[in-house]
Amino acid sequence: MARVRRVGKRWWVGAVGLLGLCVAAEVQPAYSQQSVAVRAGLVKGPLPAEDPTAAAWATASVSEFPMSPQVHWPVRITDVTAKSVKVRGLHDGTNVAILLEYSDPSEDPDDAAALEFMVGDTKAHFAHGQPMAQVEGGPVNIWYWKNKDGKGSDLGAKGFGTLKPHGHQDVKAKGVYQGGVWKVVFSRPLSTEHVAEDTQFKPGEFGSIAFAVWDGKKTESGQPKEKGSEKAISSWWYFRADAPPDYSPYMYALLAVGLALGFEMALVRRLKKGS
Amino acid sequence: MGGVLIRPIILTVCIYLFLKFIVPILPHSAPLPSSLIFLYLMLVMSGSVLFATLSGESKDAFFQPILRFLTGESGGALSSARYLVLALFPLLVGWQTYGSTASSDAPPGENRTIHPAPPGEYTGLSNPVPKTPENIMYGKGLYASRCAPCHGNFDGKGFAAAGFTPPPANFKDPTTIAMLQESYLFWRIKKGGVGLPVEGMPWKTAMPRWELEMSDEDIWKVIMGEYDGAGQKPRTWDESE
CATH class of the missing domain: 1.20.5 (Single alpha-helices involved in coiled-coils or other helix-helix interfaces)
Structure with a gap:
């Protein structure tokens, strides 16, 4: 009888242990942001806003996003050079810098890259904020860099054919080509006074971001392989500038x-x- | 006496294992969300407590082992388990508190209506193009040049599909075109991503607005080619209705 009771107790302990394992199985691994969001960490030192090769970038978490040819608009392309982009972000509480990195077999004057953001709280279609049939949607803010220009441009659009530079130019950009890889860093103050045209970054809050890349290699026709709406694109992903540490x-x-x-x-x- | 307590514990564990690992592999089933599993387990445990406390005798048989365990009267290996439980409980409470107060690293969720209702003028249209082998072949040709880069071999895995989220529709999947009428496909192909209504958020679809590049007749032929290539049939009104 005593033996039976001991066995019963072992069962009891075993059952509790099994329940513990079940609870442990329910604990999900930490949510990975690598494929859905760019997270810009807060740095205390100088922001590598104009140096795509700065050592500080190694401390930033990297996210990789697949790219597709732009097919939405009739002037399209079906095969693009950039198959994916690696993206890192850093901010210092005042300015934000975003590093775009992608493979390109050749350095060409017409090589270009861009970031796209929604403006304000109004949702926008990722294709240049193209108005929808039943919903107008909002504008988009585009940060554009072209190799031969050697600088960043601050653009806005609300539908195809409406892309134009803003009257103010807050965006800086610099590209470095090394070993078949473009590294392009874009930077801008987290917030600007042009709230109707510029995306505003509020640390701790998620916003939307999309990417575009053009391979400017000249074809036999003398035209760049990718230009205008013939480009590699992504649809919307998320971006967040980290908030200061909260220990509460x-x-x-x-x-x-x-x-x-x-x-x-x-x-x-x-x-x-x-x- | 301990058996009164062991049985509900074993029952709860077995139910958990069934819900977590067996249900997902049943035909036409899917993994259950954790919240639903938790709800079921709460129901099982509540039922067990109710059952065990129906009479004063069974109530004592149920609670006595718990009381003895908590007061350390059980002795033996259970004494070590008691310290473990007493140490883990506050830590678990602390962990839950941290989890509910710390800011989330997860992006906001998105509600997406996969098949939003089409505008009235695109409801119930029938394909005006005769379903001949020639028209089906013509539609498949158009599909190969216009749709296949993204939708692939009717499986949504075209070479240009990688960057799009949500991914291009897999027409071989029985939950896509097989459950839709041809008129619905006509609307989606003709108006594309920008034709989606408000509930069709988050407006990430790259589907072109093919009315700019194809005639209505060609779109109907593409639809025929699509169904034929994917081995699916369009949903139709019941003839008896």
Whole structure:
């Protein structure tokens, strides 16, 4: 009989252990942002806003996004050079820098890259904010860099054929070509006074971002392989400039541990007294 | 006496294992969300407690092992387990508190209506093009040049599909064109991504507005080629209706 009781107790412990394993199985691994969002970490030192090869970029988390040919607009292309882009972001609380990195077999004057953002709270179609049949949608803000220009351009659009430079130019960009890879860094203040035209970054909040790349290699016709709407694109992904560290959740957790421990001790004491 | 407590624990664990690992592999099934599994387990545990406390005797049999465990009267290996539980409980509470107060690293969720309702003028249209082998072949030819770069061999895996999210539709999947009428496809092909209504958010689809490049007749032929190539049939009104 005593043996049976011991076996029963082992079952009890085993069952609790199994339940523990089940709970552990329910604990999901940390959410990976690598394929859906660009996360710009907060740096204390100088921001590598004009140096795509700065060592500081190695500290930024990297996200990779697949690229497709632009097929939405009739002037399209079906095969593009850039199959994916690697993206990193950093900010210092005042300015934000975004590094775009992609393979390109040759350096050409017409090589170009761009970032696209929604403006304000109004959703926009990723294709240049093209108005929808039943919904107008909002404008988009495009940061554009072209190798031969050697600088960034701040553009806006609300539908195909409406792309134009903003009256103000807040965006800086610099590209470096090394070993078959373009590294292009874009930078701008997190917030600007042109809220109707520029995307505004609020640390800690997610916004939308899309990418475009043009391979400017000349074809036999003398024209760049990719130009205008013939380009590699992505649809919308997410971007977030990290908020400053917030330690309050640790404080709340510590308080909760203390309360739970107190409750537990009081309960056991009461039970012992009762028994 | 401990058996009264062991049975509900084993039952709960078995139900959990069934919901977590067996249900997803059943035919026409899918993995259950954690919240639903949690709800089912709560129901099982509530039922077990109700069952175990129907009489005073069974109530004592149910709670006594718990009380003995918590007060350390069980002794033996359970004594070590008691310290473990007493240490883990506050840590679990702390972990949950942290999880509910720390800002999330996950981007906001998006509600997406996969097949939003078409405008009235595109409801119930029938394909005016005769379903002849020639028309089907012509439609497949148009499909190969216009649609295949993204939609591939009717499986949504075209060479240009990688960068698009949501991915191009897989026409061989029984939940796409097989459950839609031809008129619905006509609307989606003709008006493309920008033809989507408000509920068709988040407006990421790259589907071209083919009315700019194809006649209505060609679009109907593409639809025929699509169904034929994917081995699907369009949904139709029941003839008895």
